[in-house]
Amino acid sequence: MTAAARLRPLVLPIGALVLVAVVLVVQLANGGGRFAPSPLADPCQARSAATSTPKTLDALGQDLVLRGLAGAACRLGISREALTLDLAQDHSNPTNAQVDALRAGLLGAIAAMKKNGTLPPAADVVDQALDATDLNGLAKLAIRALPDGVINQALPTDEVLRQAIENLDVRALLTDLDDTDRLSDLVTAAVTKAVEQTLSARLQSLI
């Protein structure tokens, strides 16, 4: 029997193997096997997205919360997403570790934004802040009439925010995540108190 005759029965299985190899190589070359949920970012690495200065209070708040969450997750040794889901799913009784980590994360976020120069000056957000408060119209008018330089000098953004975080009842904030009105009250109270404390400290230093 010639070699060709001996190999003839194997033509079909070999052809099948070649066909399979071609299909699998094409699939793998185009990303086959890697089509899976996106991997999560390391919470301890600075996120590249937030490198510009936020233009609104909402954007500033979001930046702080996202950076704060990442910082807290980094301290707790879990992902930012896992911490968010933990807090969202069972927020009635946050642990001391979660509360402490979140506060530390938020303070770290303020420091990082100050270092990057991405904290907006107080004058940039004072109009929006005034709109959100229940001050009387005359007081709002008076504050709006102040020059930007005076506002920025009297209320350095990082100091106000840091003081606000110190004043903030983080445990109550986490417990009331479902109640947006209560959340707003807590944040407004903390910020208002922080503004008062900052102004008072400025005046004392002047005297």
Added chain:
Amino acid sequence: MRRLQVPLLALTVGFVLADSAIVTLALPAIMQRLHGTVPQIAWVLISFNLVLAVCAVPAAKVCHRSDPRRCCAGGIALFALASAACALAGSMEMLIVARCVQALGGAFALVGSLELLVSVRGERQGVGRWIAAGVVGTAAGPVVGGLLTQAISWQSIFVVQVPVAALAVPAALTVPPIRAQATERHRPAIAPNLALALLSAALTAALFLLVLLLVEGWRRSPATAALTVTVIPVAAAAARPLVRGLRATPRMEAIAGSVLIAGGLVGLALPPSAHLAWTIAPQALVGLGLGMTVDRLTAAALRDRLPRAVHGGWTIAARHLGVVAGLVVLTPVFTASLQAAQGPAQDAITALVLDAPMQASDKVAVAQALADHLSQETDQVPDLRPAFRSLPIAPSDRAAATQLEQDLNDQVQRAATRAFRDSFLIAGLLALLALVPLSVRRRAS
């Protein structure tokens, strides 16, 4: 009626064997309508195949000892009645019971049809028609089921079988009396039946899991999924003309077919994206493999073995035990993978919502809608689209919300695809295991 005997009996064989997988594309609709879970829905398939596997050989023995015409006609009538009961089922339990009865009738119809087709057409042509009808039914089942589900309803899958079966009853009864067969009794052919069982287990994954992936994982309509899986029957039909010129032995065809099925299943486990085009080449491999293995192995299991009906029963039992084994092995693997995929999917979804360029209040609205929606969709791949309907978001954030919805669906598709991977790979391994009995047979011969 005599002229219609062969087509009607072949059609009945095709329908009974198609029933093994015909409901596959209707499973999501059945699951929704009858409020079933994934393990429960698997039993709609398992029950039919298990009863068919268990009853095929005893039914063949009964047919061999009694009048195959009455046996076949009785089986077809029972199959028709049970099909009607499936269409009328109001609960998962009722549907599963009706499927069991359907399989019992189907077992008698199948083995009886083998004897009747041989009686009308002679040994070679009769067996050939019986095998061909089975291959066509197996390959085309999901396509027919999907198109009927989309065009009419899942109940229509069962309703269409009733008139065909009703016509096949008189066709079976009018076949001329069958001459008594020789009293010779041969042992079942172990190697081809074992290979049939392993390949059927693997093919179950190709048909059952692929359809689930398309409809539940990638959110395609049953009609789109049906059209997509037509690649398998088309390739199966093309297999014979393609290999004819190579003059390969039946065993070499079966070996090559097993390799093609295994390769196709690995291809289905590793799609680069959720684009339907990526399933075509792997499906073509599976279809070519199906066309080169099932008929060859069935013919090998039947060749020169008596009683014919009993050996036909053994091939049916082997194939459907394989299907059951495939479902029993793959369903828990798939369910566990689906649960394991939930964590990474949730994390990826959370990351997308957190980083979406939207106002905080709109993010909270999206998160709440998603949480409410996901809590209602446990133990299945979630459909996030309803969560985005009538969301109270600012007009300035609508474009970002649309982009977010697309990105979230992409993550769900990624997670679903990943969840199916292990099951497809295990099925590929089962197809490769079929090479063992095929090579043992070679040494024996």
